[in-house]
Amino acid sequence: MITKKGMGLEWYFLIIAPLIGLTVFLVGYLGEQKVIGNYIGENSFNIIKSANEAETSLFFIDQSAKYSLQQAIYELAQNGVSVSEFDVNEVNINQPFAINKCGKFKDAYVWYELKKDSLNNYVQNECFDKDPLITNLVYFFNKNLNQYLTTSPYSIPINNYEYEVKDNLEIIGKAKSPLAFDILKDESKPSIKKPVEARIEQKKSEDFTYSAERLCAKGVKCVLTEEAYNLLLEAQKIAKQKGKTLVVNSAYRSQDEQVAIWNRFASTYPDAAERRKRVCDPYNEKCPHTTGNAVDVAFEGKTTKTMTNLDWLNLHEIMYQAGWVRYGEEKRYDIGEPWHFECCGTNRYARAQAKGVTAIV
Amino acid sequence: MEAKDLILLMLIPVILVSLVIYTDNPSITGAQTAQISQSSQENIIGTYSIIPSFKSKIDYNLKEEYSIVKEKLNQIIDDCKNTQDIEQCFKDYSNQLNWNCVELKDEAVDILYDFVDKFNQCLSLNEDGIVCRFSLDEREIINRPTASFDIILTNENLKTKAELKEGVNTLATEYLNLENLYYTNYDYRDSLNERINPVRIIIEYQNRKPIIKDVFAIDDSTNRIPLSRTFLLYKKEGNVKFVEAPGSSFEAPVPANKIIDLPITKGFKFCAKSPSNKQFYAYDKSDNTVKLRNIVYKFAVTYQK
Numbered sequence: 281m282i283t284k285k286g287m288g289l290e291w292y293f294l295i296i297a298p299l300i301g302l303t304v305f306l307v308g309y310l311g312e313q314k315v316i317g318n319y320i321g322e323n324s325f326n327i328i329k330s331a332n333e334a335e336t337s338l339f340f341i342d343q344s345a346k347y348s349l350q351q352a353i354y355e356l357a358q359n360g361v362s363v364s365e366f367d368v369n370e371v372n373i374n375q376p377f378a379i380n381k382c383g384k385f386k387d388a389y390v391w392y393e394l395k396k397d398s399l400n401n402y403v404q405n406e407c408f409d410k411d412p413l414i415t416n417l418v419y420f421f422n423k424n425l426n427q428y429l430t431t432s433p434y435s436i437p438i439n440n441y442e443y444e445v446k447d448n449l450e451i452i453g454k455a456k457s458p459l460a461f462d463i464l465k466d467e468s469k470p471s472i473k474k475p476v477e478a479r480i481e482q483k484k485s486e487d488f489t490y491s492a493e494r495l496c497a498k499g500v501k502c503v504l505t506e507e508a509y510n511l512l513l514e515a516q517k518i519a520k521q522k523g524k525t526l527v528v529n530s531a532y533r534s535q536d537e538q539v540a541i542w543n544r545f546a547s548t549y550p551d552a553a554e555r556r557k558r559v560c561d562p563y564n565e566k567c568p569h570t571t572g573n574a575v576d577v578a579f580e581g582k583t584t585k586t587m588t589n590l591d592w593l594n595l596h597e598i599m600y601q602a603g604w605v606r607y608g609e610e611k612r613y614d615i616g617e618p619w620h621f622e623c624c625g626t627n628r629y630a631r632a633q634a635k636g637v638t639a640i641v
Numbered sequence: 642m643e644a645k646d647l648i649l650l651m652l653i654p655v656i657l658v659s660l661v662i663y664t665d666n667p668s669i670t671g672a673q674t675a676q677i678s679q680s681s682q683e684n685i686i687g688t689y690s691i692i693p694s695f696k697s698k699i700d701y702n703l704k705e706e707y708s709i710v711k712e713k714l715n716q717i718i719d720d721c722k723n724t725q726d727i728e729q730c731f732k733d734y735s736n737q738l739n740w741n742c743v744e745l746k747d748e749a750v751d752i753l754y755d756f757v758d759k760f761n762q763c764l765s766l767n768e769d770g771i772v773c774r775f776s777l778d779e780r781e782i783i784n785r786p787t788a789s790f791d792i793i794l795t796n797e798n799l800k801t802k803a804e805l806k807e808g809v810n811t812l813a814t815e816y817l818n819l820e821n822l823y824y825t826n827y828d829y830r831d832s833l834n835e836r837i838n839p840v841r842i843i844i845e846y847q848n849r850k851p852i853i854k855d856v857f858a859i860d861d862s863t864n865r866i867p868l869s870r871t872f873l874l875y876k877k878e879g880n881v882k883f884v885e886a887p888g889s890s891f892e893a894p895v896p897a898n899k900i901i902d903l904p905i906t907k908g909f910k911f912c913a914k915s916p917s918n919k920q921f922y923a924y925d926k927s928d929n930t931v932k933l934r935n936i937v938y939k940f941a942v943t944y945q946k
Contacts, residue, residue, distance in 0.1 A: 293650045301657030323686060330689035338693055345697040347922070353701060353936060354923035357915070360940035361707065366800055366816040383761055385908030385941035386754040388742075391714065393906075394722055394944035402722040402944065413707055436693070450698045459693045463686040
């Protein structure tokens with residue numbers, strides 16, 4: 281096939297083809313560069329790392345259980361198989377224990393009381409209603425295990441076991457929830473740690489900040505359980521009727537945030553006992569804010585410093601009408617925190633309900 | 642040019658274009674990896690999950706050990722409860738069975754136990770509208786230049802902390818089942834519910850005798866409230882109130898309050914070593930160390946005087 285000018289069609293192709301090739305090459309070369317974010321098998325390595333971390337955690341738990349059992353046997357004997365109700369705190373309050381009815385003589389728990397009857401003869405009274413041995417062994421074991429687990433470098437939940445005790449002496453801890461490890465894309469970046477309390481129903485802060493009720497102070501992350509959120513809306517409704525507006529200054533905190541607050545006070549109060557009087561100790565307590573059922577509230581336009589006693593009184597009235605319980609004492613605003621309210625089954629809330637009060641320390 | 646040459650020539654640009662596209666694809670390097678959705682949680686590919694159940698076993702027959710100790714204690718009580726001197730009987734058995742409590746703790750801590758035991762006895766009395774009266778036991782305080790101690794009672798989260806202090810050092814801490822501390826006086830003993838916190842008792846031992854140097858409290862308005870130096874507690878409707886100094890009106894014959902002198906019960910403490918002589922690694926705050934320790938069951942028996 282030859283044109284009139286004597287140039288074959290193939291020559292046109294030969295000229296056009298390199299031009300097309302060059303254009304495609306330039307487009308590809310000058311266009312957006314594809315960057316390969318990871319090296320071959322990096323994700324596989326990350327999975328293996330997480331698996332190793334999980335195995336190490338299991339080993340940590342196994343060893344902790346071994347030491348906790350020895351410690352529990354020792355403490356059980358030292359405490360005359362009794363548990364002091366004064367040692368019970370928010371962390372271990374859900375673990376059952378058998379109470380000694382007779383209390384102590386010196387530092388030893390009383391096993392028997394000898395009381396005189398009408399004929400002046402001694403009658404022997406047992407100090408336990410039921411056999412305390414296994415119940416209290418498990419109590420001490422769980423307490424010690426919790427202490428180990430809270431000091432572990434991993435996010436291992438506490439109070440996560442149902443126990444079975446067999447003779448001579450075997451303790452089996454059946455985990456209620458699994459242990460989850462994030463497989464990270466980039467190890468150098470921090471992972472998003474989940475709070476120990478897994479039942480928190482997360483709400484977006486926008487739901488609060490930009491809602492018609494405008495419950496949250498600007499910039500404050502307002503996350504609450506649904507029940508607490510509804511009670512807060514109810515409180516706001518009551519406040520509005522009284523010509524006031526509530527502003528939430530703090531709500532749910534993750535365990536990490538509570539740890540950060542605890543650490544922040546370390547330089548001012550190096551002594552942990554002193555610090556505990558001012559800040560909730562996330563290592564030894566179930567802090568109310570980490571449950572999503574606690575709020576710090578004030579009236580709009582006021583701070584904790586500018587709120588007067590009358591303001592606190594009004595705030596208390598509004599909140600308890602909506603179903604909240606204050607940290608402090610009734611009609612006293614110098615004890616506890618007049619801005620801190622709890623609801624929906626926190627330990628403080630339960631105690632206040634049991635006592636029929638609207639404020640409790 | 643033949644048709645096959647033409648086809649070959651036409652294939653050239655196709656090959657060139659294919660080559661460019663092919664080399665632009667990362668898979669050519671063998672680096673094809675799982676691509677992570679950017680919309681998922683940042684930096685997390687997934688979750689590795691395990692059930693962290695465990696089993697821990699130790700060679701120790703807890704139930705048998707406990708029942709042996711308890712059985713022996715029942716025998717001791719049966720033998721001693723009809724004797725003239727129960728305490729001596731308990732002592733003899735304790736020596737015989739090697740159930741004596743050998744403790745390294747500071748002997749002065751017994752001052753606090755003495756106070757707390759008597760205070761608790763008052764709290765557990767069935768009578769209402771009565772006055773508990775007690776003093777501290779005499780005791781030898783040795784190896785100290787001055788035998789001066791403070792007992793400080795402080796309200797702490799619905800309970801009362803009782804501390805024995807020597808200077809700034811806390812020698813012992815116990816807790817009382819008392820939500821609030823109150824004081825009262827004779828004239829307003831049923832109506833006055835003034836809260837106090839803390840209560841401070843200053844004691845000095847001279848020739849074994851405890852001398853109460855001062856007892857006072859701070860009320861809610863930070864006033865210093867002097868309290869009776871004979872320990873007097875007014876018990877009414879579950880509340881126990883300290884009595885304001887001098888307190889003599891409470892002890893006056895007319896109109897008299899029912900005064901109950903404490904202690905009304907005594908006790909004896911046993912420390913029974915594990916029948917199988919077991920030892921385990923454990924921590925004890927008394928020496929702040931973890932080491933191999935004997936398993937010792939510590940318990941007491943109380944009896945009415």
